[in-house]
Amino acid sequence: MIPAFVGIPKHTFRMNRIHQKLQSDKKLFSIYFTAGYPNLNDTVKIIQALESNGVDMIEIGLPFSDPLADGPTIQASSTQALKNGMTTAILFEQLKDIRSSVSIPLVIMGYFNPILQYGVEAFCKKCEEVGIDGLILPDLPLDVYQERYEAIFKKYGLINIFLITPQTSDDRIAQIDAASEGFIYMVSSASVTGSSDGFGTVQESYFQRIEKMGLKSLQIIGFGISNSETFQQATKWAKGAIIGSAFIKYITKNGTDTIGDFVKQIIKS
Amino acid sequence: MNYNVDEKGYYGEFGGAFIPEMLYPNVENLRQQYLKVMEEPSFKAEFDLLLKNYVGRPSPLYFAKRLSEKYNTKIYLKREDLNHTGAHKVNNTIGQILMAKRLGKTRIIAETGAGQHGVATATVCALMGMECIVYMGEIDIARQAPNVARMKMLGAEVRPALSGSRTLKDATNEAIRDWINNPVDTHYIIGSAIGPHPYPDMVTRFQSIISEEIKWQLKEQEGKQNPDYVVACVGGGSNAAGTFYHFLHEEEVGIIAVEAAGKGVDSGESAATSVLGKEGIIHGCKTLLMQTPDGQITEPYSISAGLDYPGVGPMHAHLYKTGRAEFIPVTDDAAMEAGMELSKLEGIIPAIESSHAFAILKTRAFKPNDVVVINLSGRGDKDLSTYIKYFEL
Numbered sequence: 001m002i003p004a005f006v007g008i009p010k011h012t013f014r015m016n017r018i019h020q021k022l023q024s025d026k027k028l029f030s031i032y033f034t035a036g037y038p039n040l041n042d043t044v045k046i047i048q049a050l051e052s053n054g055v056d057m058i059e060i061g062l063p064f065s066d067p068l069a070d071g072p073t074i075q076a077s078s079t080q081a082l083k084n085g086m087t088t089a090i091l092f093e094q095l096k097d098i099r100s101s102v103s104i105p106l107v108i109m110g111y112f113n114p115i116l117q118y119g120v121e122a123f124c125k126k127c128e129e130v131g132i133d134g135l136i137l138p139d140l141p142l143d144v145y146q147e148r149y150e151a152i153f154k155k156y157g158l159i160n161i162f163l164i165t166p167q168t169s170d171d172r173i174a175q176i177d178a179a180s181e182g183f184i185y186m187v188s189s190a191s192v193t194g195s196s197d198g199f200g201t202v203q204e205s206y207f208q209r210i211e212k213m214g215l216k217s218l219q220i221i222g223f224g225i226s227n228s229e230t231f232q233q234a235t236k237w238a239k240g241a242i243i244g245s246a247f248i249k250y251i252t253k254n255g256t257d258t259i260g261d262f263v264k265q266i267i268k269s
Numbered sequence: 270m271n272y273n274v275d276e277k278g279y280y281g282e283f284g285g286a287f288i289p290e291m292l293y294p295n296v297e298n299l300r301q302q303y304l305k306v307m308e309e310p311s312f313k314a315e316f317d318l319l320l321k322n323y324v325g326r327p328s329p330l331y332f333a334k335r336l337s338e339k340y341n342t343k344i345y346l347k348r349e350d351l352n353h354t355g356a357h358k359v360n361n362t363i364g365q366i367l368m369a370k371r372l373g374k375t376r377i378i379a380e381t382g383a384g385q386h387g388v389a390t391a392t393v394c395a396l397m398g399m400e401c402i403v404y405m406g407e408i409d410i411a412r413q414a415p416n417v418a419r420m421k422m423l424g425a426e427v428r429p430a431l432s433g434s435r436t437l438k439d440a441t442n443e444a445i446r447d448w449i450n451n452p453v454d455t456h457y458i459i460g461s462a463i464g465p466h467p468y469p470d471m472v473t474r475f476q477s478i479i480s481e482e483i484k485w486q487l488k489e490q491e492g493k494q495n496p497d498y499v500v501a502c503v504g505g506g507s508n509a510a511g512t513f514y515h516f517l518h519e520e521e522v523g524i525i526a527v528e529a530a531g532k533g534v535d536s537g538e539s540a541a542t543s544v545l546g547k548e549g550i551i552h553g554c555k556t557l558l559m560q561t562p563d564g565q566i567t568e569p570y571s572i573s574a575g576l577d578y579p580g581v582g583p584m585h586a587h588l589y590k591t592g593r594a595e596f597i598p599v600t601d602d603a604a605m606e607a608g609m610e611l612s613k614l615e616g617i618i619p620a621i622e623s624s625h626a627f628a629i630l631k632t633r634a635f636k637p638n639d640v641v642v643i644n645l646s647g648r649g650d651k652d653l654s655t656y657i658k659y660f661e662l
């Protein structure tokens with residue numbers, strides 16, 4: 001018998017960039033931004049600037065009219081992106097040559113309805129074509145994914161990334177861990193995106209609980225990380241951390257020419 | 270054919286629970302508990318007693334003689350307008366507040382469009398001494414001042430939904446976000462037969478008292494339990510679900526669902542979801558909804574604030590898809606005329622939502638011996654200013 005590669009599904013015919021990144025020794029710094037914001041055609045420029053300034057992975061937000069897991073900042077950026085004319089087809093058009101200049105993992109984060117309308121298989125196929133490595137779809141539940149879509153995602157080499165929260169039970173976490181092929185997206189607190197209360201004892205004990213579980217999947221923490229301090233705290237416990245709302249706020253205020261300053265502010269060391 | 274929810278939470282291909290993981294513990298807990306709780310004798314007793322003494326049930330089934338003469342058929346009105354707070358909405362809020370108490374929740378949130386569900390929620394929270402927060406689109410707050418005042422008198426906090434289109438769908442998003450932010454102490458009382466499983470089924474069961482009563486009331490008056498038709502307006506679909514529930518599997522009963530066509534189905538200003546909608550996901554459930562080709566949810570329009578929801582409950586999507594129910598779109602104008610007619614012929618001023626159901630009498634012919642039960646889902650007091658403006662009264 002030929003042993004299966006640990007953590008790498010056997011039908012994945014391309015080495016996924018997420019797996020490669022997760023194998024590196026360093027803590028990973030990931031940024032979320034909403035595609036089509038502040039201007040429709042900023043997508044490629046933002047991705048390039050983030051990579052060249054040392055960001056390890058990017059979540060490209062596919063804007064949705066009703067983003068119910070998001071706070072006001074990401075909502076407002078989504079509304080503006082849609083006003084700017086962003087669509088799924090335009091996003092793929094913008095990304096069509098992205099792999100000639102960018103090599104870090106790219107993940108699309110969005111809600112399921114626009115993908116359902118595009119056609120799940122057509123969407124996954126396009127993702128593979130342009131070089132997307134994974135998907136984060138908060139409102140696609142685990143059971144539906146496994147029953148109906150897992151085979152399609154895998155056919156196109158896409159890693160589906162699941163969320164856990166402080167309220168997720170140990171049993172459920174074990175289930176999610178078993179289903180995960182990349183990392184687990186650890187939502188830092190019971191909140192939508194964009195809260196900036198910092199981390200207290202609740203988070204610490206949650207992070208500890210997860211660490212003790214000894215999951216097979218590495219974790220990356222997101223939601224509520226807004227500065228260097230929260231980034232440091234999060235990466236003490238996890239493989240990496242994701243910043244979203246704080247970055248959107250930054251480009252809202254400063255535009256997209258000084259993205260490097262934002263990135264350096266977070267990873268000072 | 271089964272028209273009820275299956276054990277996985279679907280009506281045919283519609284329904285399910287498309288929720289972010291943050292909501293999973295609460296929704297899953299509710300899913301595991303709701304039927305058990307509803308079947309507890311103490312729950313049933315408390316629910317029935319409140320419906321009787323507080324809401325004023327059973328609501329009458331009234332033979333509308335003059336309306337029947339005019340349309341040459343036998344028309345009965347199910348008088349949900351006579352309930353406390355003036356609509357069917359309170360059947361559901363009574364049920365859900367008792368559910369919330371059994372689940373150990375201490376804080377209640379709700380969404381509202383016109384304010385009817387908000388008022389019904391604020392009412393039961395006052396009754397039970399629970400904290401109540403109602404999300405309402407900023408635009409609706411301006412349009413529905415009397416109901417905002419009612420909620421405040423009842424002790425609720427009305428929070429404006431400032432995102433997106435600032436109407437019902439955004440109020441629903443805000444309520445869901447609140448639930449994500451407050452996962453432990455809070456129960457979300459959804460106001461229609463929508464949302465992730467088990468909500469559509471739970472709301473339908475609480476509203477099913479409507480068809481349960483119709484059966485025995487009709488037996489008393491007509492000597493038979495089943496009418497030839499049941500008719501109800503559909504926003505999210507709770508009054509319709511309750512009106513249809515006990516007749517879904519009685520094949521001789523025709524089911525008619527009436528949707529708001531606004532300024533006309535093809536006018537671009539409509540809320541006729543079954544005709545204009547496509548399969549997709551809204552507020553945690555797979556159903557028919559109005560959306561762009563790119564999957565962005567669009568803003569519906571109807572003169573009646575209670576009917577302008579861009580989706581429809583999954584049970585109704587299934588009734589539409591299977592052909593079990595007839596769906597009829599009714600314009601603003603036709604509904605307003607029907608509301609005026611019911612007032613003149615029967616001395617009953619209906620809510621504009623309910624007026625839509627009556628408007629089908631002009632176009633949908635019934636036989637002289639047909640027994641047609643129309644659910645009069647609410648009274649028109651809340652709509653007086655719209656009637657005044659429309660008819661220049």
Ligand SMILES: Cc1ncc(COP(=O)(O)O)c(C=O)c1O
Binds near residue numbers: 504
């Ligand atoms: C009187 C009345 N009828 C009908 C509706 C529509 O809701 P549903 O379709 O859930 O019954 C409303 C909603 O506010 C209402 O107030």
